[in-house]
Amino acid sequence: MANMPAAPRERIVLPPHRQRARRPRSVRAREWVRKNLFPSWRGTLLTALAAGVLGAVVVGLIAFVFFGANWEVITHNRWLLFAGGFPREEAWRLWFSIALVFALIGLAYGTWSSLGRRDHLFVLLVGGFVIFLMAHGGAAVWSSIYFLIAVGCMYIGYLLTYRLPRATSSMRTLQVRLVGALLILALPIVLVVLLAGGNVGIRDLDGFVLNLILAPVGIVGGILIGIPLALGRASSLKSIAWTCTAYIEIVRGAPLLGWLFVALFILDDIIGGDLIIRAMVVMAVFTGAYMAEYIRGALQALPRGQYEAGQAVGLSQYQRMRLIIMPQALRISIPPMVGQAISIWKDTTLVTVILPLRELKGNADSAISQFEFTPDRIEAYVFVAVIFWIVAFMMSRVSQRVERAQGVGER
Amino acid sequence: MRLPSLQGRRLVSALLFAGAALVAGAVIGACTSDEDQQQAQAVEQQTQQDQDQPAAQVSGEPRGNTIQLIQDRGTLLCGVKQTQPLFGNRDEDGNVTGFDIEFCKAIAAAVLKDANAVEYVDASDASTRFELLADGQIDILIRTTTITSSRDMELDVDFAQTTFYTGQGFAVRKDSGIDSTSDMANASICVQTGTTTEQNVADHFTDIGLDYEPTGGLSQDVAAAFFEGRCDVLTADASDLASRIVVRDNADDYKILPQIISKEPLAPGVRDYDSDWKDVVNWVVHGLIRAEEIGLTQANVAAMASNPPNTEVARLLGVPFEGGSVSTLGFEVVDAQFIQRAIAAVGNYGEIYDREIGDAIPRDCTLNALARPLPSEAVDCGPGEGGIMYALPYR
Numbered sequence: 001m002a003n004m005p006a007a008p009r010e011r012i013v014l015p016p017h018r019q020r021a022r023r024p025r026s027v028r029a030r031e032w033v034r035k036n037l038f039p040s041w042r043g044t045l046l047t048a049l050a051a052g053v054l055g056a057v058v059v060g061l062i063a064f065v066f067f068g069a070n071w072e073v074i075t076h077n078r079w080l081l082f083a084g085g086f087p088r089e090e091a092w093r094l095w096f097s098i099a100l101v102f103a104l105i106g107l108a109y110g111t112w113s114s115l116g117r118r119d120h121l122f123v124l125l126v127g128g129f130v131i132f133l134m135a136h137g138g139a140a141v142w143s144s145i146y147f148l149i150a151v152g153c154m155y156i157g158y159l160l161t162y163r164l165p166r167a168t169s170s171m172r173t174l175q176v177r178l179v180g181a182l183l184i185l186a187l188p189i190v191l192v193v194l195l196a197g198g199n200v201g202i203r204d205l206d207g208f209v210l211n212l213i214l215a216p217v218g219i220v221g222g223i224l225i226g227i228p229l230a231l232g233r234a235s236s237l238k239s240i241a242w243t244c245t246a247y248i249e250i251v252r253g254a255p256l257l258g259w260l261f262v263a264l265f266i267l268d269d270i271i272g273g274d275l276i277i278r279a280m281v282v283m284a285v286f287t288g289a290y291m292a293e294y295i296r297g298a299l300q301a302l303p304r305g306q307y308e309a310g311q312a313v314g315l316s317q318y319q320r321m322r323l324i325i326m327p328q329a330l331r332i333s334i335p336p337m338v339g340q341a342i343s344i345w346k347d348t349t350l351v352t353v354i355l356p357l358r359e360l361k362g363n364a365d366s367a368i369s370q371f372e373f374t375p376d377r378i379e380a381y382v383f384v385a386v387i388f389w390i391v392a393f394m395m396s397r398v399s400q401r402v403e404r405a406q407g408v409g410e411r
Numbered sequence: 412m413r414l415p416s417l418q419g420r421r422l423v424s425a426l427l428f429a430g431a432a433l434v435a436g437a438v439i440g441a442c443t444s445d446e447d448q449q450q451a452q453a454v455e456q457q458t459q460q461d462q463d464q465p466a467a468q469v470s471g472e473p474r475g476n477t478i479q480l481i482q483d484r485g486t487l488l489c490g491v492k493q494t495q496p497l498f499g500n501r502d503e504d505g506n507v508t509g510f511d512i513e514f515c516k517a518i519a520a521a522v523l524k525d526a527n528a529v530e531y532v533d534a535s536d537a538s539t540r541f542e543l544l545a546d547g548q549i550d551i552l553i554r555t556t557t558i559t560s561s562r563d564m565e566l567d568v569d570f571a572q573t574t575f576y577t578g579q580g581f582a583v584r585k586d587s588g589i590d591s592t593s594d595m596a597n598a599s600i601c602v603q604t605g606t607t608t609e610q611n612v613a614d615h616f617t618d619i620g621l622d623y624e625p626t627g628g629l630s631q632d633v634a635a636a637f638f639e640g641r642c643d644v645l646t647a648d649a650s651d652l653a654s655r656i657v658v659r660d661n662a663d664d665y666k667i668l669p670q671i672i673s674k675e676p677l678a679p680g681v682r683d684y685d686s687d688w689k690d691v692v693n694w695v696v697h698g699l700i701r702a703e704e705i706g707l708t709q710a711n712v713a714a715m716a717s718n719p720p721n722t723e724v725a726r727l728l729g730v731p732f733e734g735g736s737v738s739t740l741g742f743e744v745v746d747a748q749f750i751q752r753a754i755a756a757v758g759n760y761g762e763i764y765d766r767e768i769g770d771a772i773p774r775d776c777t778l779n780a781l782a783r784p785l786p787s788e789a790v791d792c793g794p795g796e797g798g799i800m801y802a803l804p805y806r
Binding site for chain 2: 076077078079080083084085086088203206207264265268275352353354356357358362363365366367368369370371372373374375377
């Protein structure tokens with residue numbers, strides 16, 4: 001399904017006695033309106049009421065966005081919000097990473113899915129939003145060009161893989177392996193590009209860049225911790241099962257807020273390292289406990305027959321897990337894991353609340369504390385909310401694609 | 412239809428591969444932050460010392476040597492606020508700026524001979540700021556923090572010379588008919604929670620026997636609530652009120668009552684029982700005030716140092732006067748020219764004030780003016796007005 005782009009939707013053919021002559025579109029539309037919006041005087045009243053409320057909201061929103069708001073607090077502080085204290089002369093590292101990630105997204109979409117009209121519209125809207133931010137108030141011509149190049153990389157990556165014939169299996173396998181490996185290596189590669197050599201240190205991760213690094217580290221680290229934990233909890237060796245259960249229950253039993261306090265005041269004596277590394281560790285450890293439970297749930301959801309079939313054909317315990325059980329379990333647990341991923345994405349704002357680290361929301365607080373912008377806090381917070389929403393929405397959409405490609409719920 | 416793609420064993424081996432890659436990434440990340448690790452180790456050693464000598468803390472004998480720690484590390488860890496207009500903030504390039512920040516730079520220039528050798532640690536959160544200091548994650552807290560007896564005694568903090576004097580005041584709308592707190596019976600008052608402000612207003616209303624309705628929150632939130640008309644009165648440090656009102660389009664609709672109900676001396680904080688470090692901080696602040704008193708500025712300090720007009724300037728700047736010897740002023744942990752470097756880095760107290768605060772909070776005749784105005788700048792102040800910025804003598 002997923003690798004059949006633009007497959008025409010099947011038309012439902014009704015049995016002859018239910019077929020009716022199709023009436024003109026205008027008639028159908030009028031009928032729809034009457035039936036759904038004005039069915040009775042009560043319905044009409046409700047429609048009018050809803051339309052009034054909706055109209056007021058839309059008018060108010062337009063009035064705020066285009067006339068009332070002072071977006072200078074955002075456009076003036078673009079860099080502060082985006083990368084904060086990251087050395088400006090090293091900005092190429094950021095743009096290079098963005099282009100890299102965008103290209104990878106393109107490659108992945110081309111390999112496993114396809115870009116539909118909605119995706120292009122989304123790219124256009126978000127891209128337009130970003131370009132508007134950079135074009136407004138003071139020249140950021142180069143940044144705009146870099147961003148456009150990054151978007152270009154995405155489409156190049158997409159066209160490169162999408163155009164490849166999907167039928168020839170050996171080519172296809174190679175492509176899938178290559179792109180899969182790139183996807184998995186993306187995070188370490190980006191970290192190397194951002195931090196290796198030069199005049200940058202891990203402490204320079206700041207602003208939105210910090211959110212964009214913390215969340216993936218938490219999610220990937222969480223999955224890597226979660227898999228062995230889930231298996232361990234289901235283990236027949238009691239000592240291992242108890243240890244894993246204790247880990248999960250203890251870590252899950254306290255709020256992330258509390259664990260971040262631990263990172264700040266206790267972990268520095270135990271594992272040391274920079275505060276950002278400690279925050280990453282805490283995020284991964286915390287997410288791991290949740291991921292473990294989702295995977296365990298998936299393991300238990302698998303029919304016993306799957307285990308027994310593996311045994312029947314003489315697979316070892318390890319082979320059973322690797323070839324039969326885990327692939328299915330991970331597939332089942334995609335939806336809750338994505339939910340957790342979105343949750344940890346939003347929780348990255350906690351590092352400003354608890355730790356002396358500044359991410360997007362913290363830097364928005366700084367922006368509205370600049371003397372001339374103190375009255376513009378609503379603009380700043382609306383902007384932050386929109387940014388978080390865009391990324392969360394993208395995660396949700398991508399996970400839907402993955403689910404469809406992996407056939408979740410279709411077995 | 413399912414794809415044979417990231418399924419099955421490929422997915423599993425891919426995830427295992429990711430683990431290895433993540434470890435590699437972490438190693439590389441760690442390699443690039445050698446300096447940070449050294450710092451962390453230095454702080455660790457410091458905390459280790461603290462743990463080793465629990466008795467010393469109780470008996471009040473000297474413990475950790477912060478100044479040595481800073482010099483070994485090569486950077487000053489300055490705990491600052493990043494959300495306070497004028498005092499501690501970040502500009503559009505992500506640089507930390509503000510009145511408090513200038514003192515971090517001055518101290519770094521004095522101790523490390525480099526005003527930029529500062530790592531600004533975010534201490535915006537009022538509730539953890541003293542913990543950061545006590546835990547050794549910062550060397551000094553310069554964050555609009557009020558000196559109070561209970562903080563001095565209960566917490567692991569010692570306060571140095573006050574850098575800014577303010578007091579708690581009230582802002583109201585001009586048409587509200589409120590002229591003093593006695594008009595505020597049952598008024599709703601916006602007040603920042605978790606600070607001395609909240610306690611002051613409670614004490615004050617107990618004293619005058621009136622009820623009021625507090626609305627709490629973070630400082631920027633309560634200010635916004637007031638401007639949106641959700642409370643009748645906003646109470647905060649008078650300087651904070653002034654800076655929040657003056658930027659508004661309708662600034663004329665508001666007024667700040669002349670009544671001040673508390674003393675809020677804002678001062679740098681250091682850890683308890685570390686006299687050498689506190690002394691240096693103290694005398695840097697006094698040095699900047701003294702520089703203003705005797706007309707030393709960022710612009711003329713180099714000329715003054717090469718050709719000092721009198722013994723006092725020579726002593727303050729750590730240079731010989733007419734072939735005499737250089738006095739170290741008795742400081743062993745810093746060299747004789749530490750004040751000179753501080754002035755060269757940020758200018759004198761008045762220059763810092765003008766640059767960072769300027770007209771947003773007028774200085775003339777407030778407590779932050781010099782106790783003895785320069786004859787050329789003499790201004791007529793009303794009764795009860797006038798500055799108390801007074802540098803202690805260097806000799």
